[in-house]
Amino acid sequence: xxxxxxxxxxxxxxxxxxxxxxxxxxxxxxxxxxxxxxxxxxxxxxxxxxxxxxxxxxxxxxxxxxxxxxxxxxxxxxxxxxxxxxxxxxxxxxxxxxxxxxxxxxxxxxxxxxxxxxxxxxxxxxxxxxxxxxxxxxxxxxxxxxxxxxxxxxxxxxxxxxxxxxxxxxxxxxxxxxxxxxxxxxxxxxxxxxxxxxxxxxxxxxxxxxxxxxxxxxxxxxxxxxxxxxxxxxxxxxxxxxxxxxxxxxxxxxxxxxxxxxxxxxxxxxxxxxxxxxxxxxxxxxxxxx
Amino acid sequence: xxxxxxxxxxxxxxxxxxxxxxxxxxxxxxxxxxxxxxxxxxxxxxxxxxxxxxxxxxxxxxxxxxxxxxxxxxxxxxxxxxxxxxxxxxxxxxxxxxxxxxxxxxxxxxxxxxxxxxxxxxxxxxxxxxxxxxxxxxxxxxxxxxxxxxxxxxxxxxxxxxxxxxxxxxxxxxxxxxxxxxxxxxxxxxxxxxxxxxxxxxxxxxxxxxxxxxxxxxxxxxxxxxxxxxxxxxxxxxxxxxxxxxxxxxxxxxxxxxxxxxxxxxxxxxxxxxxxxxxxxxxxxxxxxxxxxxxxxxxxxxxxxxxxxxxxxxxxxxxxxxxxxxxxxxxxxxxxxxxxxxxxxxxxxxxxxxxxxxxxxxxxxxxxxxxxxxxxxxxxxxxxxxxx
Numbered sequence: 263x264x265x266x267x268x269x270x271x272x273x274x275x276x277x278x279x280x281x282x283x284x285x286x287x288x289x290x291x292x293x294x295x296x297x298x299x300x301x302x303x304x305x306x307x308x309x310x311x312x313x314x315x316x317x318x319x320x321x322x323x324x325x326x327x328x329x330x331x332x333x334x335x336x337x338x339x340x341x342x343x344x345x346x347x348x349x350x351x352x353x354x355x356x357x358x359x360x361x362x363x364x365x366x367x368x369x370x371x372x373x374x375x376x377x378x379x380x381x382x383x384x385x386x387x388x389x390x391x392x393x394x395x396x397x398x399x400x401x402x403x404x405x406x407x408x409x410x411x412x413x414x415x416x417x418x419x420x421x422x423x424x425x426x427x428x429x430x431x432x433x434x435x436x437x438x439x440x441x442x443x444x445x446x447x448x449x450x451x452x453x454x455x456x457x458x459x460x461x462x463x464x465x466x467x468x469x470x471x472x473x474x475x476x477x478x479x480x481x482x483x484x485x486x487x488x489x490x491x492x493x494x495x496x497x498x499x500x501x502x503x504x505x506x507x508x509x510x511x512x513x514x515x516x517x518x519x520x521x522x523x524x525x526x527x528x529x530x531x532x533x534x535x536x537x538x539x540x541x542x543x544x545x546x547x548x549x550x551x552x
Numbered sequence: 553x554x555x556x557x558x559x560x561x562x563x564x565x566x567x568x569x570x571x572x573x574x575x576x577x578x579x580x581x582x583x584x585x586x587x588x589x590x591x592x593x594x595x596x597x598x599x600x601x602x603x604x605x606x607x608x609x610x611x612x613x614x615x616x617x618x619x620x621x622x623x624x625x626x627x628x629x630x631x632x633x634x635x636x637x638x639x640x641x642x643x644x645x646x647x648x649x650x651x652x653x654x655x656x657x658x659x660x661x662x663x664x665x666x667x668x669x670x671x672x673x674x675x676x677x678x679x680x681x682x683x684x685x686x687x688x689x690x691x692x693x694x695x696x697x698x699x700x701x702x703x704x705x706x707x708x709x710x711x712x713x714x715x716x717x718x719x720x721x722x723x724x725x726x727x728x729x730x731x732x733x734x735x736x737x738x739x740x741x742x743x744x745x746x747x748x749x750x751x752x753x754x755x756x757x758x759x760x761x762x763x764x765x766x767x768x769x770x771x772x773x774x775x776x777x778x779x780x781x782x783x784x785x786x787x788x789x790x791x792x793x794x795x796x797x798x799x800x801x802x803x804x805x806x807x808x809x810x811x812x813x814x815x816x817x818x819x820x821x822x823x824x825x826x827x828x829x830x831x832x833x834x835x836x837x838x839x840x841x842x843x844x845x846x847x848x849x850x851x852x853x854x855x856x857x858x859x860x861x862x863x864x865x866x867x868x869x870x871x872x873x874x875x876x877x878x879x880x881x882x883x884x885x886x887x888x889x890x891x892x893x894x895x896x897x898x899x900x901x902x903x904x905x906x907x908x909x910x911x912x913x914x915x916x917x918x919x920x921x922x923x924x925x926x927x928x929x930x931x932x933x934x935x936x937x938x939x940x
Binding site: 272473 | 591593595596599725751752753754756758759761762763765766769782783786787793794795796812815816818819
């Protein structure tokens with residue numbers, strides 16, 4: 263039982279981060295149809311800016327705010343300087359632009375910061391808490407709680423505000439949204455800023471557990487993308503479920519099966535799911551209107 | 553009109569003097585090549601190596617060079633890519649015409665470059681860790697870092713002294729971790745070690761509690777060894793403490809032998825043991841230790857020049873460069889073949905990594921005494937007194 267709980271908690275913690283990255287993917291995908299492969303770099307920026315700001319003497323909460331603001335600014339710049347000028351281009355072109363942006367951001371981070379790994383102290387100490395025999399880092403609760411807050415906030419924003427509804431409308435049909443007077447360019451900028459903020463929050467929450475350096479984003483983007491695909495690209499609920507599921511698959515795979523093949527195991531399950539349901543668990547069936 | 557002629561003459565004179573100085577330059581210098589992974593995933597190895605080579609070549613030249621000639625260092629950055637490394641190796645041999653090479657940051661890049669230098673019959677002192685570089689012995693290939701096999705043997709020697717024989721392995725699946733795991737499994741029977749748990753993690757994993765829980769619940773477990781490098785071992789160490797496994801002796805490898813490991817693992821690193829070069833504990837070595845002088849001087853020079861803490865990786869480059877320079881002095885020649893013969897005759901060379909005694913069958917020349925067993929206490933390295 264203790265063993266099971268240990269795997270469960272570590273799976274959920276890692277999964278929550280995948281979920282946040284997947285949410286970032288979803289938000290931009292909905293608003294623009296682009297899969298933003300620079301999503302992992304927002305996570306990296308969140309962690310690295312917080313580390314360097316707090317090393318410079320800024321108190322941790324303020325450093326975290328600075329990191330989120332910095333990520334949002336870079337998200338907006340990414341949209342304004344790279345995506346917006348190419349707005350007529352196909353989705354594939356835009357995706358390649360985001361890959362280029364991700365390489366650029368990583369390179370800049372290596373120069374502006376450094377190439378070393380860095381850590382942050384746990385927000386509420388580092389003494390593990392015993393839950394029925396499973397040792398849990400207090401930071402795990404921060405990660406899980408933070409993810410829950412972000413998910414709820416995003417839900418409220420999308421369902422209960424006019425601006426949120428405009429995002430949903432743009433996602434549903436961009437042309438129609440523009441016809442009823444929604445400024446879709448603003449909505450896209452909002453999506454980039456929002457997903458940068460979500461990514462940065464994920465980076466700040468998880469750095470005390472996983473450490474960070476200039477290229478942590480690469481793998482997180484890959485895992486987050488897999489989670490988004492598993493849940494169904496474009497569905498926020500699917501992103502969260504997909505992320506948590508991927509984390510759990512990895513933890514239980516490593517714990518009960520073989521740690522050598524745990525990544526292979528997780529991706530195998532994803533492949534099987536996608537064979538059975540190509541739209542992912544919660545994906546919309548794509549309908550081409552003729 | 554007159555001014556034009558003057559100008560032409562000046563230009564001609566300028567060109568002539570450039571040509572002259574170039575010619576003179578070529579006669580008084582000898583080229584040493586290097587291909588390092590200064591950027592890319594192995595940059596934390598390549599960067600200190602690059603800085604060390606540049607620093608000491610300048611120092612050697614300021615002191616008059618080697619055998620009356622100045623050294624000219626040609627460094628290329630392969631970014632950790634074996635294909636690029638091979639291209640640069642060919643360039644060093646064909647375009648730059650170097651007499652010898654000190655470099656090859658990773659085992660991958662080194663293995664890719666070996667055929668180039670073997671064919672060209674140019675001595676190649678590698679800075680890569682794995683034993684494959686010098687086993688089997690190749691005529692022109694040498695290396696300075698300790699091998700992973702020696703690290704396993706040193707750890708097992710210490711375990712044996714503590715009467716611990718049932719061990720668990722948790723290894724990174726990267727090249728370093730996988731290679732060291734294989735060597736540990738191979739030499740374990742020689743020390744009466746029984747491997748009761750054998751788990752792995754990917755180098756970029758962010759949580760290893762699942763694997764450690766499995767190891768923790770293995771019956772009869774007496775100690776755990778973590779072959780790996782980079783940030784992976786730091787996370788393993790943190791998870792180890794999180795799961796309350798500190799009562800079980802825990803060994804890291806020489807792959808984490810840098811101050812950043814202690815910083816990243818924090819309090820969790822207390823009590824962790826690892827084999828490492830004397831360089832890390834230069835200030836704690838007894839005054840009569842033969843390596844004391846070399847390691848403290850290198851540490852001071854490196855830290856003064858770069859403002860960064862010294863790492864064993866830069867030390868490997870220091871050893872490689874000075875093994876080469878000493879060989880060139882003895883050979884009193886810039887002939888690659890003669891230099892090679894002298895490198896192989898290196899005896900009693902005191903470097904940062906240990907005391908090097910090469911032979912035609914041993915192109916590394918280090919024994920287990922090159923490793924010191926360290927224990928992390930109070931956030932710093934401490935020598936483990938032999939016998940405890």
